Each structure stands twice: as C-alpha cells, then as structure tokens.
Amino acid sequence: MSTLPSIIVPARLASHRFPEKLLAPVKGIPLILHTARNLKREVPEFEVIFAVDGEKIGNVVRDDGHQVILTDPHLSSGTDRIAFANETLGGKFILNVQADEPMVQREHIMSLVAALQDSYSPMATLATPFHNFQDYQDPNKVKVVLNQKSCALYFSRLPIPYVRDSRLGDDFSELDPTPLKHLGMYGYEQNFLREFSNSTPGKLEKVEKLEQLRALEMGHSIKVSIVAEDTIGVDLPEDLLKISAQIENTV
Numbered sequence: 542m543s544t545l546p547s548i549i550v551p552a553r554l555a556s557h558r559f560p561e562k563l564l565a566p567v568k569g570i571p572l573i574l575h576t577a578r579n580l581k582r583e584v585p586e587f588e589v590i591f592a593v594d595g596e597k598i599g600n601v602v603r604d605d606g607h608q609v610i611l612t613d614p615h616l617s618s619g620t621d622r623i624a625f626a627n628e629t630l631g632g633k634f635i636l637n638v639q640a641d642e643p644m645v646q647r648e649h650i651m652s653l654v655a656a657l658q659d660s661y662s663p664m665a666t667l668a669t670p671f672h673n674f675q676d677y678q679d680p681n682k683v684k685v686v687l688n689q690k691s692c693a694l695y696f697s698r699l700p701i702p703y704v705r706d707s708r709l710g711d712d713f714s715e716l717d718p719t720p721l722k723h724l725g726m727y728g729y730e731q732n733f734l735r736e737f738s739n740s741t742p743g744k745l746e747k748v749e750k751l752e753q754l755r756a757l758e759m760g761h762s763i764k765v766s767i768v769a770e771d772t773i774g775v776d777l778p779e780d781l782l783k784i785s786a787q788i789e790n791t792v
Contacts, residue, residue, distance in 0.1 A: 663733030
C-alpha cells in the first residue's frame with residue numbers, strides 16, 4: 542500500500558443487550574469518546590472517521606473534534622455501515638475498529654496493516670492466544686483456527702480446535718496449536734468490501750451469528766495476524782467497570 546488505510550469506526554446506538562452503550566459514561570466521558578481519543582493517541586498518523594447511525598451520537602463525536610459520516614440507520618451491520626461510508630471516502634484499503642473497544646493499541650492497528658500488505662487476502666483480522674479454560678469455553682469469545690499460511694479455516698463460538706486426547710486446565714502452554722481468540726477488528730480491500738456488503742448472509746453466518754464466516758463461504762481468504770495483547774469490549778453494563786479500571790481520564 543502506498544498510503545495508510547483509513548480507519549472507519551461504525552457506531553450505532555441500537556444495541557439489544559445494552560441500549561445506547563456508546564453514550565454510557567466512563568469517568569464522566571461517553572464511551573465512544575474514549576475510543577476516539579485513544580485512536581488519536583495510538584495512531585495519530587491515520588485518518589479516523591466515525592460512521593454513525595444518527596445525529597444524536599454524531600453530534601457527540603463531532604463536537605469532540607472527530608470526523609463523522611452519517612449513514613442509513615437501517616443498515617444491518619457494522620461492515621455495511623463502513624461500506625456505505627467508503628463510497629464517499631473512496632479508500633482503497635480500510636480498517637474497521639469497533640466503537641465499544643477503547644483499549645485498542647498501536648500494535649493492533651499496525652498488525653492489521655501488515656496483514657493486508659503481506660498477503661493476497663482481501664480481508665484481514667486479528668487473534669490472540671487464550672490463557673484460561675473459562676474464556677476458551679465462553680461462547681461470547683469467538684475462536685479461530687488457521688491454515689499453514691495463517692489464513693482462517695473457520696470461526697466458531699464453540700471451543701475449536703477440540704482437544705480430544707488431553708484434559709484442559711488453565712495451562713494452555715503445552716497445546717499446539719494454541720487456541721486462538723478472535724479479535725473483532727478487520728482490514729478490507731475496497732472492491733471486496735463492496736462485494737461483501739452487497740452479498741447475502743451465508744448459512745454458517747446465520748447459524749453462528751458471525752458475519753466474517755460470510756467471506757469464507759464466498760470463497761475468500763482471511764489473513765489472521767496474531768498479537769500478544771487482548772482488547773476489552775463493552776457488551777454489558779458491568780463491562781464498563783473493567784474499562785473504568787484501566788482507562789485514563791483524558792479530560
């Protein structure tokens with residue numbers, strides 16, 4: 542890539558498990574602004590745009606000095622929102638960072654860029670090793686298994702790979718391959734993103750409720766870069782306590 546990709550952060554207020562979570566205060570600041578300010582600190586050389594579903598959240602982000610593109614509130618997924626925004630931006634390569642993950646590190650962003658640069662895959666994502674059995678069993682923590690070229694074979698909410706001949710405890714150090722947790726950040730090539738957003742959900746995607754499976758069902762490869770550090774997302778109100786314990790107040 543001759544230039545850096547743009548980072549597009551899809552942001553919508555509708556959330557079944559935690560309505561309007563992106564405006565929930567963390568140390569007096571809306572969650573989404575922690576995400577915006579963190580990206581500005583971690584990767585100041587990247588263009589960051591928030592693809593929002595309405596002016597209520599758009600005004601909050603815009604008033605804090607960040608770029609906003611208003612998208613159709615009826616779009617069904619974050620990827621659709623990104624594709625819509627990129628029709629205006631026209632970026633050849635795009636990174637997708639989740640609006641509810643304010644702890645993303647520079648390593649995550651640069652690893653996504655490298656994965657797009659170093660492969661023929663039109664889509665890239667991240668994974669990190671699991672460190673305990675409880676997380677490995679948690680269906681809210683998505684697992685991924687890779688082929689020998691570090692591309693995804695499959696994503697699942699079930700524990701994969703299944704270790705048939707061993708009893709798993711909290712020590713995963715002797716397992717090969719090490720079970721990997723999928724991190725929900727993505728890199729896309731422009732034409733693939735357009736094709737993906739114009740496609741219909743696949744059967745596996747519908748079963749697992751994982752839209753990245755659509756790319757595999759379409760016959761595309763997904764390059765997976767393994768990073769050392771996990772991220773912390775907000776799915777439920779109690780997750781705000783985890784964020785608050787680690788985040789710095791940047792007022």
